[in-house]
Amino acid sequence: VLVPTMGALHAGHRSLLEAGRKFAGAHGTLVATIFVNPTQFGPGEDFRRYPRTFADDRKMCGAVGADAIFVPAAEAMYSSDHSVFVEESVLSKGLCGRSRPGHFRGVCTVVSKLFLLFNPQVAVFGEKDWQQLAIIHRMVRDLNFPVRIAGCPTVREPDGLAMSSRNRLLVPAARQAAPGICRALLAIRKEVRGGERRVDKLLRMLAGSLESLPGAKLDYARIVDARSLDPIRFVKSAACALVAVRFGKVRLIDNILLRPPRERI
Numbered sequence: 001v002l003v004p005t006m007g008a009l010h011a012g013h014r015s016l017l018e019a020g021r022k023f024a025g026a027h028g029t030l031v032a033t034i035f036v037n038p039t040q041f042g043p044g045e046d047f048r049r050y051p052r053t054f055a056d057d058r059k060m061c062g063a064v065g066a067d068a069i070f071v072p073a074a075e076a077m078y079s080s081d082h083s084v085f086v087e088e089s090v091l092s093k094g095l096c097g098r099s100r101p102g103h104f105r106g107v108c109t110v111v112s113k114l115f116l117l118f119n120p121q122v123a124v125f126g127e128k129d130w131q132q133l134a135i136i137h138r139m140v141r142d143l144n145f146p147v148r149i150a151g152c153p154t155v156r157e158p159d160g161l162a163m164s165s166r167n168r169l170l171v172p173a174a175r176q177a178a179p180g181i182c183r184a185l186l187a188i189r190k191e192v193r194g195g196e197r198r199v200d201k202l203l204r205m206l207a208g209s210l211e212s213l214p215g216a217k218l219d220y221a222r223i224v225d226a227r228s229l230d231p232i233r234f235v236k237s238a239a240c241a242l243v244a245v246r247f248g249k250v251r252l253i254d255n256i257l258l259r260p261p262r263e264r265i
């Protein structure tokens with residue numbers, strides 16, 4: 001069982017590792033990978049600033065009973081003249097793909113490499129990165145990777161902020177404002193539960209709440225079909241609201257299922 005991460009591990013990663021340990025069972029092998037993958041960062045993004053906390057990460061992996069940690073150097077993963085990439089061409093275009101061109105190409109490439117290196121039966125990913133999870137499912141289906149993808153629910157701080165390695169880069173005022181992202185998502189889910197189905201109205205509410213957070217700059221707020229990631233006009237089954245918000249240089253993402261799909265993706 002493989003749990004790919006970029007390190008700076010927190011309770012969200014821990015839940016993936018614990019799920020991985022259960023999938024592997026007493027006799028299976030659980031491998032955590034820690035690799036800040038350069039190909040998924042664009043120029044001017046936070047590759048250099050990305051937090052690196054290996055001593056603590058190693059402790060967490062040990063505490064959850066991982067059998068091994070794979071921490072490759074960038075040169076071990078990519079030859080200096082590497083020229084082959086794996087690209088998903090539809091789901092990757094919108095949402096984070098629009099703000100971060102090339103990001104999902106880097107993700108698909110490194111995840112493919114990890115799958116080929118370890119040949120896992122199961123690989124565990126977080127629903128926090130909903131678009132990523134949908135893309136990995138598509139990649140595995142379309143390229144016939146013999147692996148089962150398991151999605152795990154988003155783990156949050158007590159105030160609702162989705163756990164992220166980037167949270168530690170927030171200045172105190174931004175850290176205080178950031179739980180408003182989760183509150184805004186919960187508020188529109190409440191509207192949906194109260195019977196509101198019009199996406200334009202829900203999006204106005206959502207964008208309004210996010211734009212009013214002190215210090216926040218809205219990157220995007222969208223409501224889409226949870227599997228195809230296509231825009232929708234009315235909330236039916238399997239609808240997901242996804243947002244990205246910047247606080248200074250720190251970009252945070254979050255999402256919520258407005259109505260869950262019949263089967264978990």
Ligand code: AMP
Pocket residue numbers: 004005006007011012013015016124125126127128129152153154155156162163164165
């Ligand atoms: P990252 O280290 O940010 O690349 O994330 C590694 C894996 O952990 C990805 O599958 C993420 O979706 C997942 N993950 C990150 N944050 C959370 C969270 N708060 N709850 C659940 N899973 C998470």
